[in-house]
Each structure stands twice: as C-alpha cells, then as structure tokens.
Amino acid sequence: MSVELESVEDFRARARAFIRDNLKAIDPASQFGSLRNDRTEEEEMAFVARDREIQRMLFDNRLAGICFPIEYGGQGLTPAHQQAFNEEIAGHEFPQRIQAPTLAPCTAVLLEFGTEEQKQRHIPAILKGEEIWMQLLSEPSSGSDVAAALTSAVRDGDDWILNGSKIWTTGAWWSDWGLCLARTNWDVPKHRGLTVFMLPLHQDGVAVHRIEMLNGSKEFCQEFLTDVRVPDSDRIGDVDGGWTVGTRWMFHERMLFSSPLVTVPKGELHGGAGAGGLIASARELGKADDPAAHELIGEARMLELVKQNLHPRIAQSMASARLNDQGAAIGRLFNGVSGSRIFTLEYDLAGPVGAAWGDGDGAARPAGEDFLMRQAACIGGGTLEMARNVISERVLGMPREKSVDRDLPFRDVPRGAPTQR
Template structure:
C-alpha cells in the first residue's frame, strides 16, 4: 500500500546532494563544550540558528514533524537516512537536544494547535531555542517531588522556585517547566506543565562551571514570574501524564526521530580521537591487550548504534518504557569507552600541560567527565528501576509518600 511518502532511498539521494552542496565539514565548534568564552559561544549560537534556518529553507527541517507546523510529515526512516547522510558534516548542535527533543517532541504531543503553531515553526526556522526545566536543587531523580510552585491568579499563574542543571538555558528563548499546582494531593497528582519565556521579568539565570571548564549547565530562579493561562500545557494538576511521556522522549535523547544529528557522532563531552589513533600516539598499538581494548571500544559503539535503531523503532510502537534500555546501555557503554580511551592513552592522558595538543587532554578530560553519560537525561540507576519495574514486571521499590498529600511529605533540610 502506498503511503504517499517519497521513498526513503529517493529522499536519501536528494538529502545527500543537498548536504554536500550546502553544509561544510563537521567543525570542533559544533560542540558547545569547545567554546572558550561567552562571546565565542554566542557566535556559535547565532551560527547554529542560521544553520537551522538553512536546513529549513533547504526543505529538510522537521522531517518527522507534521506539515501543518512546517515539517515534512515523513517517517523515522527518512530522518535516519538524513542523519546518516549528515555524518561528517556541520549541523546545528544547539538545537538537537533539548530543543528538538524532548522539548519539540513534548510540545507536539501535548500542546494545543495554537501553541504548536506559535512555537514549532519557530523552532524549525531556528528562531527559538528551548530548554527543559525539570531538576531542582532538592533532587532530580524524584521528578514528582518538585517544589517549584505555580499559583493561579485570574487568567495568569505566578511561578516561584528554582530549577537546576538546565543545559544551555542562558542563551535559550523558552523553557518547558513542570511546576507544583496542588499541595493537598499525593505528589504525582498535583503538578502542571507550562511554557515559560526565559527572558520574562522575574527569571534569573546563573551559569554553573563544570570540571572541564565549560558552563552550559545553569540554575534558574523564578520570582513571581507571570505566566498566562494560555501557556499552560494540558490539564491543571495533570502534569504527570505529560511528565512521563516527556521523560520517555528525554531518555531517547539524540536517538529521537525528531532530532537532526549526524549518525555515529559520539555524544560524550569533548573531541574524541579514534582508539587506534590514541594507541598509536602512546606507542601501544602493537600491544595485544591494547588491541583487545580497541576491539571492545569498537564493539560497544556498534552495539550501541544497533540497539538505538531497534529501540527507536520498537519504542514508538510498543512499550514506551523501552527507551530506558537504550538510555541505560548508552550510559554504561559510554563510561567504558571513555575508560578504554584513557587506558590506551596511558600517561599522555593523565598529565598534560596547556601547550599540549587538545586531543591528548580531551581523553583525560573525557575520563574525568565520564559519569555525565550516566546522569544527564536521568540517571542509569533510575533507568535500571524502570527496566526492572515497568518492563520486567518486578516489584516496585518501597515508597513512603504513596497516597500522602504532598504538603505532609517530609522534604528534608532546606538547601541554600
């Protein structure tokens, strides 16, 4: 039966030609981590906006987004073909995650037609960068334990509280936020989702400098921020229904069909030399144990990609919690790959001075930062819980706050 869609292979050839003619090679600055200072980062953001616009004007933005919102209305296979052709080319990295996913994917799934029309075309044209505001200083794993509150005042909501670890907020335009709107019901039943402009009055954004010197993580403080009810997403107190799907999209990360991202590109921090190049540089290339490590590194990469493909297909059709399997494997495999690279580099990666090549210190820095892949997008421990409880059907972990009005749940000591 004809779907009326352009055949994937025809689309791929068209994409290949367009990419070759219009996009340059992948550059070191295609990663936010490589910006030396704020000025350079703002230039990179502007460049990414222009690049996204170029892809839109070229007719390849939002491959799986519906046509009515500026997308192409094609399938995940079309998106995968485009991403495969994009390998080795520049791309708008600051849009991939979290703007396209989980923000645009959640907007598409839950927003009203008016809200979608207001934001999805703007995202696809590179005019709006989005962030996701879930984690709080009191903890990120227990998402339903949030205390950032929205109180209704006529046709507005007044938002107060703080979110943290928000990637890329200081140069973003909008955020999708989960806020507490009812303290008198159990925690999962009293939350609502809103769309919040990050340049609104009462929003303060502070950057957090990480171990590797980059500062894309932020903390936001919301003080009496007025949000019109028209920017509420879904039902009042119905935020958990949206939240669970939002986290499903989040766990899919770059693997989401809504993301434009060069296939095979590592998502770990910093530039990554191939393990063969690292072993050559450290003089270990003929060492049999080093060769085994190189094989393991390659094997993990191949399995990660194969698993991602299978889960991406299956997760949309079958059990939505399956994205936790991909998220778990990706995290664990990435840590192991960073560790292997570090072992292959030997002392080259443990000690360096600033005069040395960036590639050498990137291996050491990737090793120091390796746990990021097990924390960002929800931790691997939480993914293990999801796999155990919701996929394998094992007993749920004990919880002291089940059925208890959130107001009465002990919240622990206040943090500064």
C-alpha cells in the same frame, strides 16, 4: 488529495548535495564530549549562532523537521528518511545544540500535548532555528524524584505566578524557552499536583546563574524564578495533569537517541563520537599502529554496533507491544554505560598525558577533560540507578520500591529544605 512521498533515495541525494555544498566537514574527534572548557563565551555564542544559521538553511531547503508534520513546518517524511539524513550528515557540522532537548523531548512534548495555537506559534519557529528550548525539571532538592518538585505555580486570573528554582539546565544562558514542571496543588499526593508550563528564559523574574563544573565548564545553569507571570495559554496539558505530560516527557528523553525527531549522525555514541573519533585521536597521538590502541578502538566500534542495533530493536519492540513504553529505560541505561565507557577508552588511549596534559598535547587535553566528566552520561536524562529501577519494576514486573510519600498530600511530606508556597 494525497501527495506522493519523496522516495528515500531522492531525499538522500538532495540531502547529500545540500550537505556537500553548504556544511563544513569536521574532524569526528572534535565531536567528543559536551560540557567542555575549551571555548570562550564568545566562541560558544558563535557556535550557537552557526547552529541557528544551519537550522534556518535546512528549513529553507526542506530538510528541517524531517519527521515533523507539514502543517508545523516539517517535512512529513518517515524515520527511514531521517536515517538517510543521519548517514549523510556524518562527518559534517550540524545544529547540534538544537537537537536535544529542543527537538526532543521539548518539541515532542509540544506535539503530543500542546494546543493547536501553541504548536503553530512555536514549532515552525523551532524548526527555523529561532527558538532553542531547555527543560526545567530538576531542582536543588529533587532530581531523581522529579515529582517532588517544589517550584510553585499559583493561579492569578488568566495567569500563573511561578516561584522556585531549577538546576542543571545545560546551556540555559544561551537558550530562549524552557519547559517547566511546577506544583499547582499541595493538597494531593505528589504526582497528582503538578502542571507543565512553557516560559521565555530571558525575562524579568528569571535569573540564570552559570555553575562551574569540575573541568571548568560553565555550561550548566541554575535558574531562580521570582514571581514569573505565565499566561494560562502557555500551560501545557491539564491543570494538575503534569505527571501525565511528565511521564511522556521522560519517555521522549529516554528515547532521544533513537527518536526520528532528532539528528544523530551515524557512528556517534551518546555524548561523543564512536570508533571514528578514537581513530582520529590515535592518529594524532602517534598510536595508529599500536595494538593496545586497536583494542580500545575495537571496543568503541563494538559499542557503536550494539547501539545501532539496540535502539531500533527497542523501538520495534514497543511498536509491536512486545515491550511497554517503560522499556525506553533500556536504551537510556545503554547510553549511560557506553557514553561513560567511551570517555574511559579515549582517556586510556591518551595514556598518562591524558591525566596531566600541557598546552601542546592536542588530543590528550579533551581526553582528560572528558574523563573528568564521564559520569555526566550516567546522570543526565535520569541516573542509571533510576533506569535500572524502572527496568526491574516496570519492565520485568519485580516488586515496587517502598515509598512512604506516594499517598500522602504533598503538603504533609516531611522535607528538610524550606518551601515556597
């Protein structure tokens, strides 16, 4: 029996009523940036708790997982419903820390490659806000070259034993589960000896260290895995088939901000608010009538409009096979360029006080801190150089970059750092 889909307009009215009744309105300027240093550990944990609470309320009110299948606790609705939600939620608090990477790419990978048991075990819990996930991909010796992972997984009966180190995991200290790429075969070329696992982050054998960044933020983490036992039932995809999973993992990461699986409030650019945030800052800084400020705000609005149109266009082009999956790198490139630019606009708006703020300088402080961290938008989720490589080689069909290790057994690839095997 087919169930009639709720109309977008009925859904929008229902979402609007829930948002007005339950969620606080927020200043768009407060949404600028991530990796800030203006919260204590307790404050950050309170934000995490509030995100979980909101996610649970969304779940109880049939608003969580709008495009996730009903059998895993989602609403089974369409991207148009998610779009309506994105419009209604703008200007309100929402469970920001549960969007990326929990819902995408992590849950997107689970949906695509997880067994039925894995999906039933985790996706409803994720949609209820009970599980926050992180991606354990980058390593101290391999970030761009993800396939060169040294973290090893060795089979031991029904389990695997993982050893190694992952790094740059945003918020791992307050997260629950990690999706982890590990090497299971050293005798084949690097892309053919990898496997993906999931594991709880808070367990013996997983040491999570926080890394202090340039602006004082301690949101980035490095994890050390020492003899971590992972049951084979927590393997995702085939043994040594990790690159197949990994390729889609990176696809979902690049498509993040046009993914119907995540909430991106309308008018927000990757890593920060759009023109609305700059307008709020201009008012606070007493520059609402300054023509130079108007130019900066205009540029932010232009970036916002390009983003709003570019991402659906990429998704449509891929859906109609005019663009292959690697075209997701075009969106990734734009997000990086615009994300970094918006922080520069914010900084220019603040003027000299953005470079040397004091206690009473309000909007100037985040402007200065975000400017220090602006390159993060060009690195996280894969660097812009790598995105450009993908676009030139995989989308435009230009010659592939020379690779000396592509066909060598990974064991024989020369490397400087000591390895754990």
